Amino acid sequence: MFEVPKWAFEFHGHECPFMPIGYRMGTLALEKLGVSRSKNHEMHVFSEMGIAHPQGCMEDGMMASTGATFGKGLIEELYYGKVAAIFWYPKKGAVRIALRNAFSDLLSPHEFFKYRKKGIEPSDIPHEIRQDIINMVLRATNQELFKVEMMPGFEYHPHRGSFNKEKCEICGEYVFERYLRVKEGKKVCIPCSGHNNDEVTRPKVK
Amino acid sequence: MFEVPKWAFEFHGHECPFMPIGYRMGTLALEKLGVSRSKNHEMHVFSEMGIAHPQGCMEDGMMASTGATFGKGLIEELYYGKVAAIFWYPKKGAVRIALRNAFSDLLSPHEFFKYRKKGIEPSDIPHEIRQDIINMVLRATNQELFKVEMMPGFEYHPHRGSFNKEKCEICGEYVFERYLRVKEGKKVCIPCSGHNNDEVTRPKVK
Numbered sequence: 001m002f003e004v005p006k007w008a009f010e011f012h013g014h015e016c017p018f019m020p021i022g023y024r025m026g027t028l029a030l031e032k033l034g035v036s037r038s039k040n041h042e043m044h045v046f047s048e049m050g051i052a053h054p055q056g057c058m059e060d061g062m063m064a065s066t067g068a069t070f071g072k073g074l075i076e077e078l079y080y081g082k083v084a085a086i087f088w089y090p091k092k093g094a095v096r097i098a099l100r101n102a103f104s105d106l107l108s109p110h111e112f113f114k115y116r117k118k119g120i121e122p123s124d125i126p127h128e129i130r131q132d133i134i135n136m137v138l139r140a141t142n143q144e145l146f147k148v149e150m151m152p153g154f155e156y157h158p159h160r161g162s163f164n165k166e167k168c169e170i171c172g173e174y175v176f177e178r179y180l181r182v183k184e185g186k187k188v189c190i191p192c193s194g195h196n197n198d199e200v201t202r203p204k205v206k
Numbered sequence: 207m208f209e210v211p212k213w214a215f216e217f218h219g220h221e222c223p224f225m226p227i228g229y230r231m232g233t234l235a236l237e238k239l240g241v242s243r244s245k246n247h248e249m250h251v252f253s254e255m256g257i258a259h260p261q262g263c264m265e266d267g268m269m270a271s272t273g274a275t276f277g278k279g280l281i282e283e284l285y286y287g288k289v290a291a292i293f294w295y296p297k298k299g300a301v302r303i304a305l306r307n308a309f310s311d312l313l314s315p316h317e318f319f320k321y322r323k324k325g326i327e328p329s330d331i332p333h334e335i336r337q338d339i340i341n342m343v344l345r346a347t348n349q350e351l352f353k354v355e356m357m358p359g360f361e362y363h364p365h366r367g368s369f370n371k372e373k374c375e376i377c378g379e380y381v382f383e384r385y386l387r388v389k390e391g392k393k394v395c396i397p398c399s400g401h402n403n404d405e406v407t408r409p410k411v412k
Contacts, residue, residue, distance in 0.1 A: 007213030013245040013273040022277065039219040040327035052279055052365035053382050060277030067219040070276040071228065071266030073258060080396045081371075081385030101373065101380055117369060121246035159258035163323060165287075167307065174307055176259050179287030190286045 002027075002138045008064040012057065014122040015130040017107060020137045021083070021145070022061025025097045028142055029087035030066060032095045032150070038067035043074060044156060046086040048098075050079035054116060058083060073158075086151065094154035098147045103140065107133065168192055208233075208344045214270040218263065220328040221336040223313060226343045227289070227351070228267025231303045234348055235293035236272060238301045238356070244273035249280060250362060252292040254304075256285035260322060264289060279364075292357065300360035304353045309346065313339065374398055 004023045012019045026045070030036065035043065045068045049056045059075060062085060068074035078086075084098035107113070112133040115125045122130065137145070164177040170192035181193035190196070210229045218225045232251070236242065241249065251274045255262045265281060268291060274280035284292075290304035313319070318339040321331045328336065343351070370383040376398035387399040396402070 007216055010213055011217050011270060012275060012277065013243070019277065037219070039329040050382070050385055052367040052384075054367055054369065055382075056279050057277045060275050063276065064217060069218060069266050070269065070281065071218065071225065071263045073262050075276065079385065081382030082379055082395065084379070098379060101378070104380055113369070123245040161258040161260055163260065163319070172307070173288055173290070173304060174310055176256070176261075176287030178258075179256055179285065189288065 001135070004061070004138070005064075008061065011064060012060045015127075015134060016057050016122045017110075017112065017133045017137050018055045018057035018083075019061040019064075020134055021099060022058030022063075022085075023065045024061070024137070024142070024145060025058065025085060025099075026062040026065030026068075026087070028146060028148070029085075029095055029097055032097075032148065033087065033089045033092045035089050035092055037065070038074070038089075041072055041074060042089060043068040044088045044158065045075040046078050046088070046156075047075060048078045048080040048082040048084040048086075050077055050081050053081065055083055058085075073161075086154065088154055088156055094151040094156075096149045096151055098149075100145060100147055103145050107136065110136070207341070210267070210344070211270075214267065217270060218266045221333075221340060222263050222328045223316075223318065223339045223343050224261045224263035224289075225267040225270075226340055227305060228264030228269075228291075229271045230267070230343070230348070230351060231264065231291060231305075232268040232271030232274075232293070234352060234354065235291075235301055235303055238303075238354065239293065239295045239298045241295050241298055243271065244280070244295075247278055247280060249274040249293060249295045250364065251281040252284050252294070252362075253281060254284045254286040254288040254290040254292075256283055256287050259287065261289050264291075268293075279367075292360065294360055294362055300357040300362075302355045302357055304355075306351060306353055309351050313342065316342070 004020050008023055043066050045062050047059050063069045063075055086094055086096045088094040110133050111129050165174045168175050168189035169186035170188045175189045179190055180187045181190055183193045210226050214229055249272050251268050253265050269275045269281055292300055292302045294300040316339045317335050371380045374381050374395035375392035376394045381395045385396055386393045387396055389399045
């Protein structure tokens, strides 16, 4: 049976099936790309999940197994609403891993989701029910779980980091240069500038 | 001396000062709001950091201490380029915590950043240098580290989750309903639709 380290559950905060699914996706991606867990800024993950979907929990598992964490800027969402992700490791290539429909259909009728659909949070679901659905994930083979596709033509150019920062001339707080704006000739932060990042493209209507 | 659990470093992947800074910010936010670590979907974090900034590492610490993880959809970026975040807990309120300029100035000349500015990754910096700068963070008082501001008027309305999904009529993969699009009368996923989420607002020019 596949094992997910205890600290990954500790990090995630509750027992659910999708964190382990993501953990296994990440582990399989490391194998397919022939790399080890990223200590620094190596692997990038492009999760195909989007906003407000419970199954996004998979992303916590992906971060835990690959080391491509949100804080290190290595996981982003593509907003496609799918239980899938592209794992890219510079100079090693990219692989897309998606949860099979068949496995999704196998999980769906489980009692765990009856509780979830009533709005009951995972940590309030009886322990044996949580454990049972997690074991379904841990006992399955990679073949049963995942559709795997190598992506030889994949390209991505990460943004460059910079340590340059200056104090906002209104509030006095440090701001990384990329986010300084100008207001009445002063270099200021976005909140002090009164401009939102998206107001240049989208009118505000209700 | 403040203690950060070992698993938080394990999750993050390397030893650096900003993960512990974020961990302490999150811990202080829990105190200020009078809440415990979020097992499920309670606390939301709005990090003021943005793309490609090494100090974003703080977000891994915030997730670890608060339980407001990326996978659970509870941490987002505001793209202001600041070492600061707003922590919001429904019905308990919101608090903004920012790293003080003075503490930032105290850290900046440290040898750790001389290595980082040469492009040397944290795990390749000598252990005693890493440990020294981490100890600066762990030994400081909250007062030395942070500017804290309660935000009584703070409002946020999270997106509603939904379990509704359908198979894309082209590729056959499951898609959460929010992300289904229509192409020639078929319900399809975004990649199969040929439309990008942002193409409606932004022309592609080079």
